[in-house]
Structure formats: structure tokens, C-alpha cells
Amino acid sequence: MNDERGRRVLVVDDKPDNAALVEAQLTRAGYDVACVDNGREALATVTFDPPDLILLDIMMPDMDGYQVLEQLKGRETTKHIPVIALTALQDRAEKLRALELGASDFLTKPVDRAELLARVRTLLELNDLWKAQGELVRMKDELLSVVSHELRTPLASLVGFTELLLTQDYSEDQRREFLIVMMHEGRRLTALINDFLDLQRMESGRQTVHLQPVDLKPLLQQAIATLGEDLERPIVLDLPAALPQVDADPDRLMQVVTNLLSNARKYSPQGGRIRVSAVMGERGVRVRIEDRGLGIPKEALPKLFQKFYRVDNSDRRSITGTGLGLAICRQIIAEHGGRIGAKSDGEGKGSTFWFTLAFSRPNPVSGDVLIVEDDVGFCRLLEAELAALGLSAVRAPNAEAALDRLATSAPKAIGLDLLLPGISGEEFLQAVAQRSRDAPPVVIITVKDLDGAQRAQLCELGAVALVPKGPEAASQAAARLAEAVIAGAMRP
Ligand code: ADP
Numbered sequence: 001m002n003d004e005r006g007r008r009v010l011v012v013d014d015k016p017d018n019a020a021l022v023e024a025q026l027t028r029a030g031y032d033v034a035c036v037d038n039g040r041e042a043l044a045t046v047t048f049d050p051p052d053l054i055l056l057d058i059m060m061p062d063m064d065g066y067q068v069l070e071q072l073k074g075r076e077t078t079k080h081i082p083v084i085a086l087t088a089l090q091d092r093a094e095k096l097r098a099l100e101l102g103a104s105d106f107l108t109k110p111v112d113r114a115e116l117l118a119r120v121r122t123l124l125e126l127n128d129l130w131k132a133q134g135e136l137v138r139m140k141d142e143l144l145s146v147v148s149h150e151l152r153t154p155l156a157s158l159v160g161f162t163e164l165l166l167t168q169d170y171s172e173d174q175r176r177e178f179l180i181v182m183m184h185e186g187r188r189l190t191a192l193i194n195d196f197l198d199l200q201r202m203e204s205g206r207q208t209v210h211l212q213p214v215d216l217k218p219l220l221q222q223a224i225a226t227l228g229e230d231l232e233r234p235i236v237l238d239l240p241a242a243l244p245q246v247d248a249d250p251d252r253l254m255q256v257v258t259n260l261l262s263n264a265r266k267y268s269p270q271g272g273r274i275r276v277s278a279v280m281g282e283r284g285v286r287v288r289i290e291d292r293g294l295g296i297p298k299e300a301l302p303k304l305f306q307k308f309y310r311v312d313n314s315d316r317r318s319i320t321g322t323g324l325g326l327a328i329c330r331q332i333i334a335e336h337g338g339r340i341g342a343k344s345d346g347e348g349k350g351s352t353f354w355f356t357l358a359f360s361r362p363n364p365v366s367g368d369v370l371i372v373e374d375d376v377g378f379c380r381l382l383e384a385e386l387a388a389l390g391l392s393a394v395r396a397p398n399a400e401a402a403l404d405r406l407a408t409s410a411p412k413a414i415g416l417d418l419l420l421p422g423i424s425g426e427e428f429l430q431a432v433a434q435r436s437r438d439a440p441p442v443v444i445i446t447v448k449d450l451d452g453a454q455r456a457q458l459c460e461l462g463a464v465a466l467v468p469k470g471p472e473a474a475s476q477a478a479a480r481l482a483e484a485v486i487a488g489a490m491r492p
Contacts, residue, residue, distance in 0.1 A: 006032055007030075007031050007032065007052045007053070007124055008031070008032045008033075008034070008051040008052050008053075009026055009031045009032070009033050009034075009051055009052065009053050009054070009055060009120065010033075010034050010035075010036065010042065010045060010046065010051040010053075010054045010055070011023055011026075011033060011034070011035045011036075011054075011055045012035075012036055012037075012038075012039065012042040012054060012055065012056045012057055012060075012065075012068065013035070013037065013055075013057040013060075013086065014037045014038060014057060014060045014061060015037075015057070016037065018057070018086075018109065018110075018111075019035045019037065020035075021111070022055060022086075022111060022116065023035055025111075025113050025116060025117070026116070026117075026120065029117050031120070034051065038060060038061075038062060038063065039060060039062065039063030039064070039065070039067060039068040040062070040063055042054070042056070042068055043068060043071055043072070046072065046078050046081065047075075047077065047078065050077070050078060050081060051081065052081070052082075052124060052127070053081065053082050053083075053084070053120060053123060053124055053127070054072070054081055054082070054083045054084070055083075055084050055086055055107075055120075056068060056069065056083050056084070056085055056086060056103070057086045057087075058085050058086065058087045058094070058098060059087070059088060065085060065086075065087075065098070066097065066098065066101055069083060069085070069098065069101040069102055069103060070101055070102075072102070073101065073102035079102070080127075080130075080131075082104040082105075082123045082124070082126075082127050083102065083103045083104060084103065084104065084105045084106060084107055084119060084120065084123065085098035085099075085103040085105070085106040085107070086106070086107055086109055086111065087106055087107075087108060087109065088108070088109045090108070104123055104126075105119055105123060107119060135204070139200065139203075139204070146192075146196055146308075149308075150192060150196075150308060150322075151189065151192065151193075154185040154186075154188050154189045154192070155189065157181070157182075157185050158182055158185050158186060158189075161178045161179075161181060161182050162182070164178065165178055165179075184320060188320055188322065191322050192322045192324070195322050195324035195325065195328060196322075196324060198324075198328060199307065199324060199327060199328055199331060202328070202331045202332070202335070203331065208335065209248075209249035209252050209332065209335045209336060210249050211247045211248060211249055211336070212247070212248070212249070212250070212376050213245040213246070213247065213360035213376065213379075213395050213397070214245055214246055214247070214248040214250050214253065214360075214397075215243070215245055215396065215397065215401040215404070216239070216243050216245075216246055216278065216285065216287070216357075217237075217239055217243055217401075217404060218398075218400060218401060218404075219248075219250060219253060219254060219257070220237055220239070220257060220276055220287075221237065222254070223254055223257040223258050223261060224237065224261065224276070226254075226258055227258060227261055227262060227265070230265060232271030232272075233264075233265045233268050233271050233272060233273070233274060233291075234273055234274070235261060235264075235265075235273075235274045235275075235276060236273060236274070236275050236276070237276050237277075238275055238276065238277040239276075239277065239278050240278060240279075240280060241407075241408045242405070242408035242409060243278060243280070243285065244280070244285075244359045244360065244394075245359065245360040245394075245395060246284065246285055246357040246358060246359055246360060247336070247337075247357065247358050247359070247360050248336055248357055249332075249336070252332045252335075252336075253332070253336070253357075255328070255329075255332060256328075256329045256332050256333060256340075256355065257287075257289075259325045259326070259328065259329050260289045260329065260353045260355075261274065261276070261289060263325060263326075263353070264289055264290075264291035264293065264351070264353070265291075266319055266321070267291065267293040267294045267316070267319065267351070268291050268292060268293030268294070269293070269294070269315075269319070270293070272291060272292030272293055272350070273292060274289065274290065274291045274292075275288075275289075275290045276288070276289050276290075277290070281356075283358055283359060284338070284356050284357050284358040284359050285356065285357055285359065286354055286355070286356045287354060287355055287356075287357070288352055288353070288354045289352070289353045289354070290350065290351075290352045291350050291351055291352075292350040293350055293351060294315050294316065294347065294348065294351075295344045295345065295346055295347045295348050295349040295350050295351055296311060296342065296344035296346075296347070296351050297311065297313075297346065297347050298344075298346060301342060301343070301344065304326055304342055305326045305327055305329070305330040305340070305342075306327060307323065307324060307327040308322075308323040308324065308327075309323050309326075309327075310323040313347075315347075326342075329355070333355045333356075333357075336357055336358075337358060338355055338356040338357045338358065339355065339356050340353070340354070340355040340356075341353070341354055341355075342354075360395075367391075367392040367393045367394040367409075367411060368386070368391040368392050368393065368411060368412045368413070368485055369386055369391055369392070369393040369394075369411055369412065369413050369414070369415055369481050369485070370393070370394055370395075370396060370402060370405060370406070370409075370411035370413075370414045370415070370440070371383070371393050371394070371395045371396070371414075371415045372395075372396050372398075372399060372402040372414060372415065372416045372417060372420065372425075372428065373395065373396075373397070373415065373416075373417040373420075373445070374397045374398060374417070374420060374421055375417070376397075378417075378445075378469075378473070378474065379395050381474040382415060382474045382477055382478060383395075384474075385474045385475050385477070385478035386478045386481065386482070388478070389478055389479075389482045391478075391481065391482060391485060393415075394409070394411070397421075398420050398421050398422050398423070399420050399422060399423035399424070399425070399427065399428035399431075400422055400423060402414075402428060403428070403431055403432075406432065406435070410440070411440050412440055412484070412485040412488050413440050413441050413442070413443065413481045413484040413485050413488065414432070414440050414441070414442045414443070415442075415443050415445060415477055415481055416428065416429070416442050416443070416444055416445065416463075417445050417446065417469075418444055418445075418446040418448055419446065419447065419448065425444070425446075426457075426458070426461070429442060429458065429461040429462060429463065430461060432461075432462065433461050433462050439462050440462075440484075440488070441462060441463075441464040441484040441487070441488060442461075442462050442463045442464065443463070443464060443465045443466075443467060443477055443480045443481050443484060444458060444463045444465070444466045444467065445467045445469055445473055445477050446466065446467075446468065446469060447468070447469040450466065464480070464484050464487075465480040465483075465484070467480060
């Protein structure tokens with residue numbers, strides 16, 4: 001059940017030979033081992049960099065193992081770390097003392113290798129089970145609190161209105177009004193349950209992000225299109241001319257952006273323009289969504305991203321929501337390794353939400369070769385082959401993104417997959433050829449069987465080579481692209 005790889009063990013022993021032996025045995029079994037030779041250092045290490053398990057020698061000068069144990073088990077942050085006491089003593093009372101002070105197990109020195117590995121493994125498995133159980137208890141408590149606080153209110157209103165409709169006589173207009181309230185409450189309940197389950201799945205690690213290089217511009221454009229037009233709350237996109245790709249899970253990122261944009265509209269009841277912009281840093285990008293809506297009171301800012309938190313004041317009482325949207329955004333951005341935040345100059349002064357994402361590769365704004373290909377695995381392979389030939393590359397997952405990129409950079413050659421989502425490879429070639437007479441040479445990489453006429457047409461459109469997509473495709477394409485780059489450089 002347990003995978004040793006990467007599990008971190010701290011060995012605390014004042015005798016270097018003993019420590020080195022244990023370290024070697026554990027390292028060989030795949031553990032990530034650190035050693036310290038005294039109690040004080042052990043406590044400092046554990047505080048700043050807690051391991052999964054500690055092997056603790058009892059007989060040490062200055063601070064002995066018992067004292068270390070007492071301190072470890074007395075601190076909230078370290079008491080859960082399992083400790084195996086290492087003792088040279090045959091004395092039963094001393095071993096019992098270590099167990100009483102909180103050691104989970106003990107091993108007698110000289111330590112037997114098989115016994116060491118078996119005990120470490122078992123203890124880590126038990127600890128994993130214990131942690132999983134703790135997480136289940138936490139989730140159960142949270143579910144209970146959600147059911148008792150958050151679900152009861154809309155349910156009570158649904159039941160209340162149903163009873164009224166069944167027992168009293170109302171005019172047609174009133175009945176309709178009640179039914180509309182009931183529909184809204186029903187929808188709110190559904191949204192609440194969906195959002196809550198979504199968040200639970202993410203927190204329990206069952207739903208993880210799958211990162212790939214993503215072009216932000218088309219993703220943001222799509223998010224804006226999804227929200228539809230609202231003439232009183234128009235959304236404007238204001239991006240730098242060339243925005244490098246970021247590492248992201250497109251679906252999850254879409255969820256974040258649509259959430260922030262729909263909040264910007266929802267909390268701008270008087271209308272107002274919404275601006276989406278991006279600022280490039282050295283390693284990544286900061287996306288900002290700025291509205292001119294209700295703004296956020298200062299005291300609410302630190303709590304905004306907490307689950308179920310909603311700013312409660314008269315302006316917003318009629319605006320429905322679950323208080324989970326921002327918590328979901330925070331979780332998704334955290335899983336991307338990014339940060340998210342909000343600022344506002346106060347109520348009525350609008351709000352700005354921002355998040356950061358890392359660039360896919362350092363400084364990929366322009367490269368020698370533009371790879372137009374939606375298969376990320378093949379892209380990586382081709383990039384590696386090109387790098388081996390001294391060429392840098394940028395990627396575009398589809399023809400639209402590639403055309404955007406060509407608007408701001410001038411690659412020396414293009415590697416093009418003909419089978420692309422959206423605009424086809426042939427259409428892309430035509431668009432490139434129409435744009436400029438100096439279009440870069442194109443190496444076609446394709447699974448398609450092309451006849452003579454098709455080949456001739458591709459040549460006319462600027463293709464200089466055709467590489468069939470087989471096992472050697474990446475290295476062959478890299479070689480053809482390198483030739484194209486060199487030929488271009490030698491042109492007068
Ligand atoms: P909700 O479902 O309530 O919109 P969120 O988690 O998305 O939940 O947001 C939490 C709270 O943060 C909201 O109730 C709202 O008070 C505040 N908020 C979020 N976005 C904005 C915004 N753009 N302007 C003003 N307040 C906002």
C-alpha cells in the first residue's frame with residue numbers, strides 16, 4: 001500500500017557510523033533520508049521541515065532522546081510524526097519509558113536491516129491510515145455543518161412556500177411570484193451542492209489539474225464569449241501583444257476565469273465596464289479582472305476566499321450566491337502553483353481580482369521554430385530534438401494561436417501538423433502565405449497519405465519538406481527544420 005519513494009525519514013543519532021548505516025539501508029530502499037547528530041538540531045529541522053517519520057537514538061549527550069520525544073509530542077505541529085526509538089539498551093523499563101513518552105515503536109541496536117525496513121514501512125502505513133481517517137472525520141464534520149447551516153435555509157423556504165401554495169388561496173400573480181422564488185431557491189441548492197462536491201473532490205485529491213502549455217488569449221476570449229453579451233457590463237480584453245504560453249489545465253482555468261468574470265458582473269448591479277488585463281513578470285503572468293461595481297469592505301478582504309463566506313450588507317442581499325466560487329478558484333490556482341488575491345478601495349469603489357500562472361518555459365516569447373501541433377507529447381519530443389540541434393522553439397496548439405504568434409514574432413521555420421483542431425493545416429498555410437511574401441519555410445508533419453497533387457499544392461504554399469508521423473518523426477522533422485533554418489540564414 002505504501003510507496004517508499006519520496007517518503008522522508010529523519011535519523012537522529014550522535015554516532016556517525018550508526019547514522020550512516022541506517023541512512024544507507026533506508027536510502028537503498030527508496031526513502032529520502034536526512035541525518036542530524038543531536039536533539040536540538042532535530043527539533044529545529046522537524047519544526048521547519050517535518051519528515052514523515054523519525055528514527056531517534058535515545059542515548060545522546062546534552063539532550064537525550066527522551067527529552068526530544070517529550071518536546072516533539074508536546075508540540076501541536078510535530079506530535080503526529082511517528083517516532084521509532086533506537087536503543088542499545090536491553091532494559092525493559094527504558095523501552096517502556098520511550099513508548100510512554102509517545103514513541104510508536106522501538107528498535108534495538110545494532111539494527112537489523114530487515115527489521116528496520118519492516119517497522120518503518122508498517123509505521124508509515126499506519127500513519128497514512130490515521131491521516132486518512134482524520135481527513136474523513138474532518139469532511140464528515142464539514143458536511144454536517146453544511147447540511148445544518150447552508151442547505152437548511154433554502155430547503156425551509158422551499159417547504160414553506162409549498163405549504164402556503166397548498167393550503168391558502170392566492171391570486172395567479174402571487175402564485176407565480178412564489179413559484180419564481182421557489183425556482184431560485186431550488187437552483188441555489190443545486191449550485192451549492194455542485195460547488196461543494198467540486199471543492200471536496202479537489203481537496204481530497206481525487207480531482208487534480210493536468211497541466212499543459214496554454215495560450216491565454218483564446219482561453220480568455222472563450223470565457224468572455226461563454227458569458228454572453230451584457231451591454232451595461234461590457235468586458236474588454238487588454239492583453240500585451242505577445243503573451244507566452246502558461247502551464248495550465250484549460251478546463252480548470254476556464255472555471256476560474258468565468259467565475260471571476262461572472263462575479264464582476266454580478267456585483268456590478270449599476271453596470272460598469274469590466275477590464276481583463278495581464279502583466280508579464282519574469283517567470284509568469286498576472287491576470288487581472290477589474291470591475292467598477294460594489295467594491296469590497298476592507299475587513300472582508302482577508303475572508304473572501306474562505307468557504308461559504310459572503311459579504312453581507314444591504315447592497316448585496318438580493319444577489320444570490322453560494323459563497324463557494326472564490327474558494328474553488330483559490331483551490332484551482334493553488335493546484336497550478338499560482339497565487340490569487342483581491343483588492344478594492346472600499347465599498348462602491350470597484351474590485352480587482354488577480355491570479356498568477358507560470359510560463360510554460362522560460363522566455364518563450366519567440367523562438368527559432370514555431371511548432372503548430374496539438375499533441376503535447378510530440379511537441380515536447382520535437383522541442384528536445386531541436387534543442388539538441390541548438391534551436392529553440394515555441395508551441396501553438398492550433399492554427400489560430402499560431403497566427404496570433406506570427407503577428408508578434410518571426411520564427412525562422414514552422415513545423416506544422418496538418419490535422420489540427422479548428423482551422424486546418426492547409427488553411428493555416430494559405431493564411432500565412434497571404435500575409436507576407438517572406439513567410440517562414442514550413443515542414444509538414446502528417447499522418448495523412450498525400451497524393452502528388454496535394455503535395456504540389458503544399459509546396460506552392462511554402463512547404464519545404466514532408467515528414468510522415470512515424471516513430472522517427474520528431475528527429476526527422478527536427479533535421480528538416482534545421483536545414484530550413486540554415487537555408488534561410490544563407491539566403492542573400
Ligand atoms: P458568491 O457565490 O457569494 O458570489 P464567491 O465565493 O464567488 O461567492 O464570492 C464570495 C463573496 O465575495 C461574495 O459573496 C461577494 O460578497 C464578494 N465578491 C466576490 N466577487 C466580487 C466582486 N467582483 N465585487 C464585489 N464583491 C465580490
